[in-house]
Every structure is written in structure tokens, then in C-alpha cells.
Amino acid sequence: MRAMVIDDSRAMRMILKRIVTKLNFEAVEAGDGQEAMDRLAELTEVPELALIDWNMPNMNGLEFVTKVRADPRLREMTLVMVTTESEQSQIVRALAAGAHEYVIKPFTEGAMIEKLALLGLVPTGANS
Amino acid sequence: MSVEVEVNESDLAEMVEQVWESYLDPEGISPLIPTYDENQPSEVHSSVSITGSWSGHVVFASSRAAAQRAAAAFLAMELDEVSEEDISDTLGELANIVGGNVKAMLPSGAQLSLPQVVLAPESSARYPNATRISGVYGIWEEEPVSISMWHSSADTKEEGE
Numbered sequence: 001m002r003a004m005v006i007d008d009s010r011a012m013r014m015i016l017k018r019i020v021t022k023l024n025f026e027a028v029e030a031g032d033g034q035e036a037m038d039r040l041a042e043l044t045e046v047p048e049l050a051l052i053d054w055n056m057p058n059m060n061g062l063e064f065v066t067k068v069r070a071d072p073r074l075r076e077m078t079l080v081m082v083t084t085e086s087e088q089s090q091i092v093r094a095l096a097a098g099a100h101e102y103v104i105k106p107f108t109e110g111a112m113i114e115k116l117a118l119l120g121l122v123p124t125g126a127n128s
Numbered sequence: 129m130s131v132e133v134e135v136n137e138s139d140l141a142e143m144v145e146q147v148w149e150s151y152l153d154p155e156g157i158s159p160l161i162p163t164y165d166e167n168q169p170s171e172v173h174s175s176v177s178i179t180g181s182w183s184g185h186v187v188f189a190s191s192r193a194a195a196q197r198a199a200a201a202f203l204a205m206e207l208d209e210v211s212e213e214d215i216s217d218t219l220g221e222l223a224n225i226v227g228g229n230v231k232a233m234l235p236s237g238a239q240l241s242l243p244q245v246v247l248a249p250e251s252s253a254r255y256p257n258a259t260r261i262s263g264v265y266g267i268w269e270e271e272p273v274s275i276s277m278w279h280s281s282a283d284t285k286e287e288g289e
Contacts, residue, residue, distance in 0.1 A: 008242070009217060009220060009221045009224065010213070010217045011199070011202055011203060011214070011217035011218045011220075011221045012221050014203050014204075015151070015202065015203070018204060055224070055228075055240060055242065057242065083228070084224060084225055084227070084228020084229055084231070084232070084240070085228060085231075085232070086228070086229065086232040087231075087232050087236060089236055105150075105224075105225045105228065105229075106146050106147045106149075106150035106151060106225050107150055108149065108150050108154065109154075
């Protein structure tokens with residue numbers, strides 16, 4: 001399986017990449033929403049999962065989710081917002097735009113794995 | 129006009145504890161030990177600005193050794209593998225995470241800036257018309273670390289216009 005990690009923080013991309021790689025995902029990185037769209041246009045296989053920061057230059061996470069949802073080719077991709085934007089109204093906006101789940105920074109590795117298990121992307125108990 | 133908001137030390141301490149538990153001390157063996165000394169020295173700092181319903185800054189400051197250890201812990205590297213870019217990225221993300229959580233406690237309508245990192249002491253920074261209103265000051269693995277919150281009195285400018 002393939003996962004796309006989209007965050008303008010290289011440090012956060014490294015953390016997320018480390019977690020998904022441990023779960024047997026092949027990780028692809030992008031520094032913002034626009035770079036992610038460009039990478040997706042190049043890829044022959046669409047990643048099963050995208051982990052998306054909200055606050056990013058060029059194209060933010062919410063704009064990225066909206067664009068992905070408008071593209072039939074990307075319809076099967078599971079979208080998880082990984083962000084410090086923890087206001088209820090922001091969460092509702094992201095889910096309404098088409099995100100499947102939401103993880104608030106800071107998060108532990110275990111919490112992230114549990115969230116992916118809830119989405120059926122990794123086996124339940126992968127955290128143990 | 130900016131509204132009056134108090135994010136107190138206990139709120140900040142809770143956020144900081146979550147950051148340590150998630151990234152810097154997942155095993156629970158090296159917590160940040162409070163010193164309550166707001167004048168403790170720093171060698172590097174990072175900040176994010178909040179504007180809108182509340183205006184101000186959240187600043188993460190530490191010794192260079194603590195920043196290097198933070199980067200090593202954050203990125204699962206050995207200390208001697210950590211580069212200048214790793215330190216800069218980690219400091220920026222730490223300010224971003226704490227700032228984002230502070231923003232969530234403010235009335236809606238606040239915006240968070242992208243982080244700024246300066247590899248120089250916090251005392252070298254100038255935040256015009258801003259006052260330090262809260263902070264967590266401590267020692268992490270014998271090195272100084274602080275997370276502080278600064279409120280900008282934007283009203284002064286408005287009155288002068």
C-alpha cells in the first residue's frame with residue numbers, strides 16, 4: 001500500500017513517514033497541497049491514504065481535500081487531516097469537505113495507528 | 129479590537145506535557161522539570177504569531193543542546209546525526225504545535241502564522257507592543273527550555289491611526 005504524507009514541516013513528514021513505513025506503507029512526501037497534486041498527477045497508482053496538514057503555504061490542507069474530492073481518479077484515497085487546527089468548527093469544515101478522519105497534533109504513534117485501524121487501513125491491534 | 133483572553137500557565141503546561149509525551153519523552157523518563165524562572169537563558173528560539181480575535185505570539189526557546197536533543201528525539205536520530213536543518217525544522221514544528229493548540233483555546237476568528245525560527249537567544253527578539261503574559265519555564269535533561277505566550281496590544285496602533 002502507498003501513503004502520501006503532506007506537510008510543510010520536514011520534521012513532521014519524517015515522523016509520519018516513520019509511522020506509516022512501520023505499517024508497511026510505501027511513503028510519498030509532499031511539502032504542500034500543490035506539490036501533492038503535482039505528485040498525484042505523476043503517479044500511475046493512486047495512494048490508498050493521504051495524511052494532510054492544514055496550515056501550509058501555496059495550497060492548504062482544506063483546499064487540497066476539496067480538490068481531491070472533485071477528481072474522480074482520486075476518489076478512493078482515504079484522507080486524514082493531521083493538524084493543530086482543533087477547533088470544532090474547523091473539524092466540521094474538513095469533514096464536510098470530504099476528509100475521512102482527523103488527528104490533532106501532538107499525537108502519539110499509538111493514537112495514529114489506532115486511527116488508521118479504525119479506518120480499516122491497518123489490522124486492529126497493529127499497535128500492540 | 130483584540131478580546132481579553134487568558135491562557136494560563138496550567139493550560140500551557142498541559143499542552144507542553146502532551147508534546148513531551150508524544151515526541152520528546154514518549155517513555156516518560158525525561159520530563160520538563162519546572163523552574164518558574166522566566167529569566168532563564170536561551171540560545172535559540174522559534175515562534176508563531178496569532179492574529180484576529182486575539183493577537184500575540186507563542187515562543188519556544190531553549191539552549192542549543194536542548195534543541196539538538198529535541199531534534200534527535202523528534203526525528204528518531206542519534207545526537208551526532210542532527211543537522212542545523214533538523215534543529216530548525218524541529219523548533220519550528222514545536223512552536224507550531226503549541227501555537228495551534230493555544231489558538232484552539234481562543235475565540236474563533238484567530239489565524240496562526242507559519243513558524244519562524246531564529247538560531248539566536250529569545251532575548252534578541254523584539255515583539256513590538258507585546259507583553260509576556262504566561263509561560264512554562266523548565267529544565268529538560270539539565271538544559272533550559274521555555275514556552276511563553278506574548279499578547280500584542282494592537283489597540284495602541286488603532287488609537288494612533
